[in-house]
Amino acid sequence: MFEQGIGGAGVPADTMPTGLLTGNRTIDLEHQELFAALKAARTICLDLKTYSSCAGCGEARHQQCEQALVDVLGNVLSFVLDHFKTEESIMRDSLLMMIDRELCQVHMEDHAGISAMVERMVRELDSTQTVSLVRELDQLLTRWVAQHIATHDVALVNWIEREDSALRTSF
Template identity: 50%
Template sequence: MTKQRVVSNPHLAGPPVDTVSESTAYWLSNGDLPPELITGHKLIDSEHRFLISAIANLRRICIDHVNFEDCTGCSQDRRERCEIEVVAMLGDVFAFILDHFKTEEMVMRDSLLLMVDRDVCEAHMEDHAAISSAVQKIVSSLDSQHIVSRIRELDALLARWETNHIALHDLILSRWIAREDSLLKDW
């Protein structure tokens, strides 16, 4: 019988979204990953660069995503542009996360980490499912009057992913595959 575990979702709670994380501030100032998020794995690091650039780009969509309560103060044309940009970004982010998660889960299997430490891998994969679910929830709640709210929600989700998921799960995975005896050391 499969043992069920209850896992909290750190992507649905966290610090205020108007706070720029140190990692994001670092990226915004110099265009690269902050040292604490560099895994040393070229593919994973390039995918994390995409994530941080998505956060920066998302913050540029709305003229004031921090202070606007809703989109009613903007012109119809402006609301439509924001909605188009957010929908496109959500599509890009969702496609990215599906591909990124598939890559990481393949690495877990191919590197034998899944066999060696199943609990660590299951927690990592459950976090992937929670992030995917949170993005789907944002997509399903889109409406033209509250695009700014969805921008804040996506911004908060991506920022927490960057700080929580990468630091907690991805660094463990990259250390595992960087071991001297790793099957995927040069992958």
């Protein structure tokens, strides 16, 4: 079920593992988009595991890889803006922000860090270093899938799914 991945961390091979499903339909559907971006990133380079640079590839391949990376980064950036807005809205609407502001602050800081890393990758696009950026994106998305969802998103869903939650059936 898991591959080692480029960064060495266990990552899902085909579908989102049930251990990373939060139980919230809206959030889980959005996480599927993230997982699709991870899979798409891994198909950009011909040999992501062994190529140290793009020097061995021809110009046409450089352009193809760079365009694929631009597409994936664009999708990820769009996704993070929408997804983080959804989660932060849930934090406010569920009153979690008032009950445990520190928990929400840490969650939102992680959102800001992830967004900043994706934005930096977009700024640093270089067709000769696409493989390095793809590896970095793989590591970011792998960490997000493995850590952010399990740590922050599951806690958020547990909060809104409790018996007395006004949002229990809203999302």
